[in-house]
Amino acid sequence: MQAQLIALDWGTTSLRAYKLGPHGLVLEQRMLACGIMQLPKVPRLVAGQWCDDGFELAFDQACGDWLDTCAQLPVIACGMVGSAQGWREAVYRETPASLGGLSSSLQRVGTLRGIDLHIVPGVIQRSRLPNVMRGEETQVLGALDVLGDDSRVLIGLPGSHSKWVQVIAGNLVHFDTFMTGELFAALSEHTILGRTQQRNAPFDARAFDLGVQVALSTEGEVGPLSTLFSARTLGLTGELSAAEQPNYLSGLLIGHELAALRTLLRQRHAGSELPAILLIGNPQLCIRYRRALEACGFASVSLAEQATERGLWQLALAAGLLD
Amino acid sequence: MQAQLIALDWGTTSLRAYKLGPHGLVLEQRMLACGIMQLPKVPRLVAGQWCDDGFELAFDQACGDWLDTCAQLPVIACGMVGSAQGWREAVYRETPASLGGLSSSLQRVGTLRGIDLHIVPGVIQRSRLPNVMRGEETQVLGALDVLGDDSRVLIGLPGSHSKWVQVIAGNLVHFDTFMTGELFAALSEHTILGRTQQRNAPFDARAFDLGVQVALSTEGEVGPLSTLFSARTLGLTGELSAAEQPNYLSGLLIGHELAALRTLLRQRHAGSELPAILLIGNPQLCIRYRRALEACGFASVSLAEQATERGLWQLALAAGLLD
Numbered sequence: 001m002q003a004q005l006i007a008l009d010w011g012t013t014s015l016r017a018y019k020l021g022p023h024g025l026v027l028e029q030r031m032l033a034c035g036i037m038q039l040p041k042v043p044r045l046v047a048g049q050w051c052d053d054g055f056e057l058a059f060d061q062a063c064g065d066w067l068d069t070c071a072q073l074p075v076i077a078c079g080m081v082g083s084a085q086g087w088r089e090a091v092y093r094e095t096p097a098s099l100g101g102l103s104s105s106l107q108r109v110g111t112l113r114g115i116d117l118h119i120v121p122g123v124i125q126r127s128r129l130p131n132v133m134r135g136e137e138t139q140v141l142g143a144l145d146v147l148g149d150d151s152r153v154l155i156g157l158p159g160s161h162s163k164w165v166q167v168i169a170g171n172l173v174h175f176d177t178f179m180t181g182e183l184f185a186a187l188s189e190h191t192i193l194g195r196t197q198q199r200n201a202p203f204d205a206r207a208f209d210l211g212v213q214v215a216l217s218t219e220g221e222v223g224p225l226s227t228l229f230s231a232r233t234l235g236l237t238g239e240l241s242a243a244e245q246p247n248y249l250s251g252l253l254i255g256h257e258l259a260a261l262r263t264l265l266r267q268r269h270a271g272s273e274l275p276a277i278l279l280i281g282n283p284q285l286c287i288r289y290r291r292a293l294e295a296c297g298f299a300s301v302s303l304a305e306q307a308t309e310r311g312l313w314q315l316a317l318a319a320g321l322l323d
Numbered sequence: 324m325q326a327q328l329i330a331l332d333w334g335t336t337s338l339r340a341y342k343l344g345p346h347g348l349v350l351e352q353r354m355l356a357c358g359i360m361q362l363p364k365v366p367r368l369v370a371g372q373w374c375d376d377g378f379e380l381a382f383d384q385a386c387g388d389w390l391d392t393c394a395q396l397p398v399i400a401c402g403m404v405g406s407a408q409g410w411r412e413a414v415y416r417e418t419p420a421s422l423g424g425l426s427s428s429l430q431r432v433g434t435l436r437g438i439d440l441h442i443v444p445g446v447i448q449r450s451r452l453p454n455v456m457r458g459e460e461t462q463v464l465g466a467l468d469v470l471g472d473d474s475r476v477l478i479g480l481p482g483s484h485s486k487w488v489q490v491i492a493g494n495l496v497h498f499d500t501f502m503t504g505e506l507f508a509a510l511s512e513h514t515i516l517g518r519t520q521q522r523n524a525p526f527d528a529r530a531f532d533l534g535v536q537v538a539l540s541t542e543g544e545v546g547p548l549s550t551l552f553s554a555r556t557l558g559l560t561g562e563l564s565a566a567e568q569p570n571y572l573s574g575l576l577i578g579h580e581l582a583a584l585r586t587l588l589r590q591r592h593a594g595s596e597l598p599a600i601l602l603i604g605n606p607q608l609c610i611r612y613r614r615a616l617e618a619c620g621f622a623s624v625s626l627a628e629q630a631t632e633r634g635l636w637q638l639a640l641a642a643g644l645l646d
Contacts, residue, residue: 129542131552178548186514190509192505222586222587225501237453261545
């Protein structure tokens, strides 16, 4: 089948490349450890020229052979590649943000091959505490492509910086950011909590659920600063093994995130029921979140698939990059 | 003046040594970077014997010359030196804990010099989420020595793991732990927040106060997981400079700690006024806490001095180590 678009999901630590055919069908995909913070450093020939630019090198590694076969393929990218530390800074579009607005502000970057890379803008919410995203806007658009514009689902994107995005009539109208994943990593690797934890312990439902319950309990009401230390003391008293401690900490932090989310939703939509949730992201992490969301009283939780590549396809289509 | 006691405050990263005279008067003091996690490693002669034990080496460095002059001085120590990773594990005494109970459970360790080191036990609170301290119990006793037993003050010990201790009639009856200081360090050094922060920025009252205010505001009510990201986004929008960001983050975390503390106090003592606060610890940090406590509605805040050395003196006296 004929390739029609190269779509890149280019974040801080990784770069995913998709070769898409008619209707956005994925013909081929790859994942490289070439995020913007770990670009290749060894110079080599790119399109016949000696090159030492990390972005060009990573780009060539990701899809050079696809472009060799078909030099005129349009290329679109989303994520931190458009940040101030990325290849070229793409603007932030303000909320409410839509497919139309985002696709009209793609940032073009000329490459050594003579073709342009088109970077999707981020989204900024200018509230008293401003909020930003880069990459998640594309995933949300990809999920909407399946859900349809009239859905009132709340979209959750668990990860280093979890995002919760409210969409109305195809517009990203509001979102919150929780630094849950990055906080878990920093606590596990760089505080006393990590000293008694087993690294890379397998998922343990009992310990994870206990963490969620503590976050949702009276003790948890005052927030994570005071419950965190229990991830150590429950180890000291023999109630949590080394392998259980990271599972407990994960449940505790996710539980605190969801308790806060529930409070925010009730503040904003007093009296209404908790919304249906659609999760986008790493499947294993989404399963943890679904478990915790159910404990937290969210009745309807589903998981989205292929949101990034669908979103990039929709953006390229709306921007007129596809013939 | 005649030395009567050697008192050691031996924590994770540092070791403070005091030579105390009559009535616990400080005759001489030192600070060494020989906490239990960074003990000396180079073998040398100690009391005429070749020694490669890090605890013995640090002990000799801290007070070997004092003992050379006066070999029979009793020695007492508090802090993480009594933990499972310390020189010898000292028990935890359960709450309510008092001077009498703590001084009756000193853990003796024989040293190469033939004299004993006496380690103060920690304190454990066996609640659903257990809580422990090592070192702070000694500081609290030192502060009580000045306050008197009938005080109803709440004692705050800001630091890596802030403790808030309620004392009734000379007994440590309840305490809470907040991992505020260690969380600040892990966030600043190992997450995206650090990338735009100026390291070792001087204190900036405006940025610190803004962080406290945000923590105490409606947005802050749902806890730090959702406000943390603002330490980055207020930088992206130009509202916080690189030097202001760490000050804002410090105010934000301390504000969240104190908001949680206030809620806990109101849960436990409904209707009563907020208690008077006595702070023990690093003076610059205590000044930050006092500022935030006042913003949080605590009317009476004072700072204790020499709490550790007074506490060690009292414990040695009660244990009969002093003639």
